Amino acid sequence: MNIRALLNILGGLLTILGITMVMPIFISIGYDGYDLYGFIYSSVICTGIGVPVWFITRRSKPLTNRDGFAVVTFSWTLAAIAGALPFYLSGAIPNLTDAFFESMSGVTTTGATILGNPTTLPHLENGIESLPHGILFWRSFIQWIGGMGIVVFYIAILPLLGVGGVQLFKAEVPGPVADKIKPRVRETAKFLWMVYVGITLAEVIALMVAGMGMFDAVCHAFTTMPTGGFSTKNASIGHYDSSVIHYIIIFFMFVAGVNFSLHFRAINGDLKSYIQDKEFLVYVTGMILVTLLIFIAVSLQNNNPSLSDYPLRDSLFTTVSILTTTGFGTYDYELWPVVVQAILLTLMFIGGMGGSTGGGMKVIRCMLLVKYAALETRRMLHSRALIPVRIGKQLIKEDVVRNTLGFFLFFMSAFILSTIILASLGLDLESAIGAAASAMGNIGPGLGEFGPSDNYALLSDPGKWVLTFCMLLGRLEIFTVMVLFSRTFWE
Numbered sequence: 370m371n372i373r374a375l376l377n378i379l380g381g382l383l384t385i386l387g388i389t390m391v392m393p394i395f396i397s398i399g400y401d402g403y404d405l406y407g408f409i410y411s412s413v414i415c416t417g418i419g420v421p422v423w424f425i426t427r428r429s430k431p432l433t434n435r436d437g438f439a440v441v442t443f444s445w446t447l448a449a450i451a452g453a454l455p456f457y458l459s460g461a462i463p464n465l466t467d468a469f470f471e472s473m474s475g476v477t478t479t480g481a482t483i484l485g486n487p488t489t490l491p492h493l494e495n496g497i498e499s500l501p502h503g504i505l506f507w508r509s510f511i512q513w514i515g516g517m518g519i520v521v522f523y524i525a526i527l528p529l530l531g532v533g534g535v536q537l538f539k540a541e542v543p544g545p546v547a548d549k550i551k552p553r554v555r556e557t558a559k560f561l562w563m564v565y566v567g568i569t570l571a572e573v574i575a576l577m578v579a580g581m582g583m584f585d586a587v588c589h590a591f592t593t594m595p596t597g598g599f600s601t602k603n604a605s606i607g608h609y610d611s612s613v614i615h616y617i618i619i620f621f622m623f624v625a626g627v628n629f630s631l632h633f634r635a636i637n638g639d640l641k642s643y644i645q646d647k648e649f650l651v652y653v654t655g656m657i658l659v660t661l662l663i664f665i666a667v668s669l670q671n672n673n674p675s676l677s678d679y680p681l682r683d684s685l686f687t688t689v690s691i692l693t694t695t696g697f698g699t700y701d702y703e704l705w706p707v708v709v710q711a712i713l714l715t716l717m718f719i720g721g722m723g724g725s726t727g728g729g730m731k732v733i734r735c736m737l738l739v740k741y742a743a744l745e746t747r748r749m750l751h752s753r754a755l756i757p758v759r760i761g762k763q764l765i766k767e768d769v770v771r772n773t774l775g776f777f778l779f780f781m782s783a784f785i786l787s788t789i790i791l792a793s794l795g796l797d798l799e800s801a802i803g804a805a806a807s808a809m810g811n812i813g814p815g816l817g818e819f820g821p822s823d824n825y826a827l828l829s830d831p832g833k834w835v836l837t838f839c840m841l842l843g844r845l846e847i848f849t850v851m852v853l854f855s856r857t858f859w860e
Contacts, residue, residue: 370859371436373426378440379447380422382519386451387415392510393455393503402501407459415451438852445841448519449473452511461504462490470825470833475508476515477844478726480598480696480813481836486826496603502584508599509591515844516595516625516726517565521558557633564632569594572621579613593621596727598696598813605821606686607699615682615699619689626652626693626721647761648733652692652722655732659712660688666706691716694728696813698821710816714803717810718780728811728843730780736760737773772848779847784809787839794832804828808839 390412397405432440452472456462462471467483474481483489485496493499500508569590576586585601592599602608606618624632631649634642643649664684671680683700690697691713702713720729740758747756758765784805791801796818803816804825814821825833842850852858 370439371430371432374430374432374436375440375443376422377426379443380419380424380426382444383415383419383447383451384423385419386448387412387417387419389510389514390415390455390507393507396506397501397503400502402503404455404459404461404501404503407455407457407461408503408507410458411451411454414454435858438849438858442841442845442850442853444519445476445515445845448476448511448515449841452476452507455504455507459501459504460492461500464489466830466833467826470837471508472511473837473840474813475511475597475599476519477811477840478512478515478595478597478694478728479808479811479840479844480512480592481807481815481819481840482599482813482824483826483828483833485603485824489826497601498603505588505601506584509588509597509601512595512597512599513569513591514595516597517562517629521561560633561629564629564636565594568621568624568632572617575617575621576614579617580611581609581614589618590621593618593695593697594625594726596622596625596693596695596721596725596811598690600697605698612682615686618697619686622689622693622695622697623656625695626689626725626727628722628724629726630724645761648722648736651736652732655719656688656692659692659716660685662712663688663705663709666709670706687713688716691812692719692727693721693725694811694813696807696821698814701820701822703816703820703822714806714816717806717812718784720810730777730810733760734773734776737765737770738777740765741770741774776847779851780809783839783842783847787835790835791832794829794835796828796832804832804836805839808836809843811840811843 390408394405394408394412396402397408449469449472452475453465453468456468456471457465462468462483467489470481470483473479482497484493484500487494487496497505572590572593573583573586576589577583581589588599588601589606591597598605600606600608606615609615627643627649628646631642631646660681661684664681667680667684679700686697686699687702689695694717702710718730719735720731721727723731723733725731737758737760740760744756744758758770787805787809788798788801791804792798796804800815800817800819804819807813807815807819814823818827819825825836828836
């Protein structure tokens with residue numbers, strides 16, 4: 370492994386994270402928050418370590434594919450550690466495990482939180498709303514950075530990686546099918562970040578026009594676009610009794626769950642790319658069908674099939690929130706019929722489109738699995754036929770299919786193992802399944818004890834570390850992390 374290049378990138382990343390802490394410092398000063406010195410100390414620690422390490426190792430050899438996986442995994446882990454410093458040093462979250470859990474949940478855009486329970490954090494009498502503004506902003510900001518990808522962010526900001534950027538981009542960007550925009554890595558990263566920033570700004574303006582305060586609008590835009598789900602309010606988006614705000618959030622969650630290469634093409638004039646993309650059509654169709662199913666089930670439960678009532682909006686909001694793995698809430702879905710909760714659990718595994726900021730297995734992988742299953746059925750009837758796997762007109766290579774099958778096996782194995790471990794720690798089966806699925810899919814809310822109206826504060830420390838690892842696995846798409854546990858990787 371190229372240790373020098375690894376340290377160079379980690380040092381640069383740590384420096385950038387330290388510099389970005391200047392923003393919450395000014396916010397703390399403006400709102401006279403007690404978190405000011407926590408951010409100052411954190412910034413000094415990050416830059417004090419990052420700058421010397423980056424400077425000493427600045428002349429390093431290009432990265433290999435093997436190095437790329439290590440850099441990405443260590444970068445996300447380091448970002449979570451750095452992100453936890455302000456929580457811990459400010460005293461907002463005085464427990465190291467809780468601070469790291471909150472930070473990892475942020476940078477992986479999961480949105481699971483330990484905040485909101487006065488039993489574990491008595492100094493926060495009003496839960497999340499008792500936090501100082503600097504901490505609230507930082508929670509949102511680390512999700513925003515993690516959404517497009519910490520490594521992609523680094524590539525876009527500092528043109529220092531040379532050809533090594535290709536390896537990092539390959540290991541970082543989610544989805545099984547290679548996209549045509551990847552070869553020019555640095556230009557692509559910069560353009561994607563411009564699109565990302567532009568859409569975020571549009572959401573801020575839309576929310577402010579709809580009546581949301583500027584600070585809350587910025588924070589919610591920062592957590593909508595990365596499909597993160599952290600909110601500045603205890604009741605999440607349900608705090609705002611405004612259908613306009615709800616529909617604005619729905620729209621931007623939907624946009625964030627779409628492959629950003631489609632936005633890339635659309636901005637370059639190819640608007641037909643949306644309707645020509647089979648994954649996008651499945652994504653939209655599935656979202657509509659699930660919304661209708663949930664609405665019917667909820668309406669039958671309430672004996673009120675009126676389209677003008679809240680169930681339709683709440684059904685749409687919840688469907689988009691869970692499918693895109695954002696995790697915002699306007700209603701406690703655990704009050705809905707069990708069949709609805711089963712549907713939502715299924716959505717947790719699916720997630721958004723490949724190349725989006727959403728988590729989960731991705732729509733494209735689910736399509737490939739269905740296509741492959743149908744293909745194997747046909748091969749049983751026509752054993753000598755050579756039948757390729759196709760998505761629309763695109764021929765899918767066998768190595769991509771094998772990668773998808775392997776990913777599915779690893780994903781489900783990790784989910785089952787995590788569920789067993791959580792159950793052994795004293796959780797009931799429903800809560801264990803919901804927590805594991807939520808962490809692996811980077812959702813946030815789960816089922817049982819960890820539903821949308823609850824939090825993870827009372828989960829034991831071992832359980833929190835298990836979920837923390839699951840968040841990392843889910844965000845980095847399993848293989849990027851698991852390859853480090855392979856003996857051949859270190860040979």
